[in-house]
Amino acid sequence: MSQPLTDLTMLELAAALAAGKVSSVEATRASLARIAQVDPKVRAFLRVDEEGALRAAEASDARRRASGPASPLEGVPLGLKDIFLTEGLETTCGSRILQGFVPPYDATVVRLLREAGLPLLGKLNMDEFAMGSSNESSAYFPTHNPWDLSRTPGGSSGGSAAAVAAREVFGALGTDTGGSIRQPAAHTNTVGLKPTYGRVSRFGVIAFASSLDQVGPMTRTVADAAALLQVIARHDPRDSTSAPLETPDYLADLEGGVHGLKLGVPREYFTDGMDPEVEASVRAALKEYERLGATLVDVSLPHTSHALATYYLLAPAEASSNLARYDGVRYGLRARDVRGLQELYGQTRGQGFGAEVKRRIMLGTYALSAGYYDAYYLRAQKVRTLIREDFTRAFQQVDAILSPTSPVPAFRLGEKVDDPLSMYLTDILTLPCNLAGLPGLSVPCGFTKAGLPVGLQVLGRPFDEAGVLRIGRAFEREHDFFRRTPPCP
Amino acid sequence: MALTLEQVRHVATLARLSLTPEEEQRYATQLSAVLDAVAQLQSLDVSQVEPTSHATLASSLLREDVMRPSLPPEKALANAPASVGTCFSVPKILE
Numbered sequence: 254m255s256q257p258l259t260d261l262t263m264l265e266l267a268a269a270l271a272a273g274k275v276s277s278v279e280a281t282r283a284s285l286a287r288i289a290q291v292d293p294k295v296r297a298f299l300r301v302d303e304e305g306a307l308r309a310a311e312a313s314d315a316r317r318r319a320s321g322p323a324s325p326l327e328g329v330p331l332g333l334k335d336i337f338l339t340e341g342l343e344t345t346c347g348s349r350i351l352q353g354f355v356p357p358y359d360a361t362v363v364r365l366l367r368e369a370g371l372p373l374l375g376k377l378n379m380d381e382f383a384m385g386s387s388n389e390s391s392a393y394f395p396t397h398n399p400w401d402l403s404r405t406p407g408g409s410s411g412g413s414a415a416a417v418a419a420r421e422v423f424g425a426l427g428t429d430t431g432g433s434i435r436q437p438a439a440h441t442n443t444v445g446l447k448p449t450y451g452r453v454s455r456f457g458v459i460a461f462a463s464s465l466d467q468v469g470p471m472t473r474t475v476a477d478a479a480a481l482l483q484v485i486a487r488h489d490p491r492d493s494t495s496a497p498l499e500t501p502d503y504l505a506d507l508e509g510g511v512h513g514l515k516l517g518v519p520r521e522y523f524t525d526g527m528d529p530e531v532e533a534s535v536r537a538a539l540k541e542y543e544r545l546g547a548t549l550v551d552v553s554l555p556h557t558s559h560a561l562a563t564y565y566l567l568a569p570a571e572a573s574s575n576l577a578r579y580d581g582v583r584y585g586l587r588a589r590d591v592r593g594l595q596e597l598y599g600q601t602r603g604q605g606f607g608a609e610v611k612r613r614i615m616l617g618t619y620a621l622s623a624g625y626y627d628a629y630y631l632r633a634q635k636v637r638t639l640i641r642e643d644f645t646r647a648f649q650q651v652d653a654i655l656s657p658t659s660p661v662p663a664f665r666l667g668e669k670v671d672d673p674l675s676m677y678l679t680d681i682l683t684l685p686c687n688l689a690g691l692p693g694l695s696v697p698c699g700f701t702k703a704g705l706p707v708g709l710q711v712l713g714r715p716f717d718e719a720g721v722l723r724i725g726r727a728f729e730r731e732h733d734f735f736r737r738t739p740p741c742p
Numbered sequence: 743m744a745l746t747l748e749q750v751r752h753v754a755t756l757a758r759l760s761l762t763p764e765e766e767q768r769y770a771t772q773l774s775a776v777l778d779a780v781a782q783l784q785s786l787d788v789s790q791v792e793p794t795s796h797a798t799l800a801s802s803l804l805r806e807d808v809m810r811p812s813l814p815p816e817k818a819l820a821n822a823p824a825s826v827g828t829c830f831s832v833p834k835i836l837e
Contacts, residue, residue: 353821354821355820355821357813357817357818357820357821358813449798450796450797450798451798464795464796464797490803490805490806491805493802493803493804493805494796494802494803495803496798497803558782559782559783559786561779562779562780562781562782562783563783565776565779565780566780566783573757577758580758581823582822582823582830582832583821583822583830584821584822584823585821585823586823587823587824591833592833593833593834593835594832594833594834594835595758596760597832597833598758599758599759599760600760602757602758602759602760603759603760603761603762604760606759611759611761611765611769612769612772612773614757614759615750615753615754615757615759615769615773616773616776618753618756618757619745619749619753619773619777622753622756628784629780631793632783632784632786632788633780633783634793634794634795635788635791635792635793635794636783636786636788636791637793637794637797638791638792638793638794639786639788639791641794641797673772673775673776674775674776674779688794688797689797690796690797690798691797715797715798716798
């Protein structure tokens with residue numbers, strides 16, 4: 254093969270595996286070699302599971318010979334954000350408080366990947382408890398953007414995005430609570446899909462904000478994202494919020510194009526603070542959609558300006574409740590030399606959580622506390638209804654909504670670390686989608702003059718992942734952005 | 743809206759979070775800034791609006807109530823910082 258094995262997309266590798274041109278062990282070894290080569294600089298991995306990955310790859314090759322592949326992606330090695338429980342393999346969620354925690358069971362999505370025969374290469378870095386937009390709140394180390402090592406890959410699934418971009422893995426799973434799949438995808442020239450709330454099981458996924466969290470694929474192409482979603486989208490009786498729906502065939506209509514579709518362009522999403530090169534790149538993509546036969550429709554989502562405030566009340570409130578379980582009693586860190594149970598709780602949490610997590614626990618606790626609940630939490634839930642209704646109205650006019658994924662390209666490490674509000678603003682175009690529970694996709698749509706990737710966001714109706722993927726694929730087919738490899742390392 | 747140090751300490755107690763004096767100072771400033779930013783929601787009239795707790799979900803789904811094996815005690819206790827027999831061990835809670 255003329256191109257390096259690690260440059261293949263997941264579906265290209267799957268075809269090569271099916272044709273017997275390459276084995277899963279060879280592909281896994283190629284990924285491991287690439288990780289050894291580039292990860293000292295990118296720092297995407299918290300933990301590489303060489304032994305486990307090679308064992309799974311050998312089993313995959315043997316199964317293919319004996320009884321045929323378990324799934325179309327049989328043998329394709331993947332990485333996992335460190336938020337997914339992996340039986341027998343340390344899972345920290347980027348936090349000191351879970352250092353050394355070895356889960357006694359697999360998350361449902363991890364089980365589905367194993368059953369489908371995908372070797373798992375290890376656990377990828379993330380902002381602590383998925384709270385952050387740059388990977389800098391990881392308790393361990395920041396991940397670097399392969400397109401410019403002085404910049405962040407975005408977050409919170411920054412390790413996953415960087416590993417996919419740097420060809421360390423063929424694809425990865427991330428989670429998205431306010432943009433944590435799509436924003437890092439946009440900043441690394443990769444594809445990220447946040448499915449509809451309820452489409453993918455959250456069982457065994459460490460909770461941040463339970464009404465917003467969703468699991469999704471992070472890949473190099475839209476077609477790969479569709480193929481990976483096919484494996485993980487399944488009703489799970491162990492997650493009471495998992496939707497009891499049949500999983501459609503996401504590849505069946507993928508090449509259907511956009512001819513005749515109405516695509517909404519929300520005027521509120523092209524804001525003053527937007528980077529002009531990002532805007533130019535996205536405007537060019539919009540023109541491309543017109544050329545491909547879609548009609549652009551000006552739409553309004555009037556409550557957009559309230560989404561950030563709504564999100565930064567609801568997500569911390571849910572987080573403060575979810576993170577109450579880290580108390581030093583059953584697992585994880587326990588503070589030493591304490592007197593009594595209250596001090597054990599306080600000291601364990603004070604020592605185990607990082608600055609951003611503490612900030613959000615404090616904010617969430619405040620918003621839920623006696624006397625403030627109605628003014629903050631309940632009011633935010635009501636505004637959430639208004640934001641959701643904005644989308645319901647827009648989708649009466651259009652089939653999907655297009656916008657930039659992030660208003661700015663990847664920023665420098667350290668640039669926003671002491672300014673939480675400025676950091677939060679980078680998610681302003683992604684978080685309304687979580688509040689409304691919609692599917693959202695980020696697709697590479699160009700580069701700035703400095704060579705930083707730009708992402709186009711496609712938002713769809715609830716449970717219309719197939720439509721969102723088809724629209725993303727229509728653009729991808731016309732370009733080769735995904736073929737470009739990062740300049741470094 | 744400015745948060746006083748006293749309020750910060752009260753919230754930290756509710757959250758079972760031991761903070762250093764520097765952290766108390768920092769969070770008083772930063773949380774005040776965030777609360778100022780979210781105060782904009784007060785300008786909306788939501789008197790006729792129902793709250794949304796889950797966007798795509800009418801109600802939680804219940805699974806069949808059937809017996810199935812759960813984690814054996816040694817596996818459930820494997821990550822415990824301290825355990826005695828089949829119990830988690832904690833410091834004395836009553837003097």
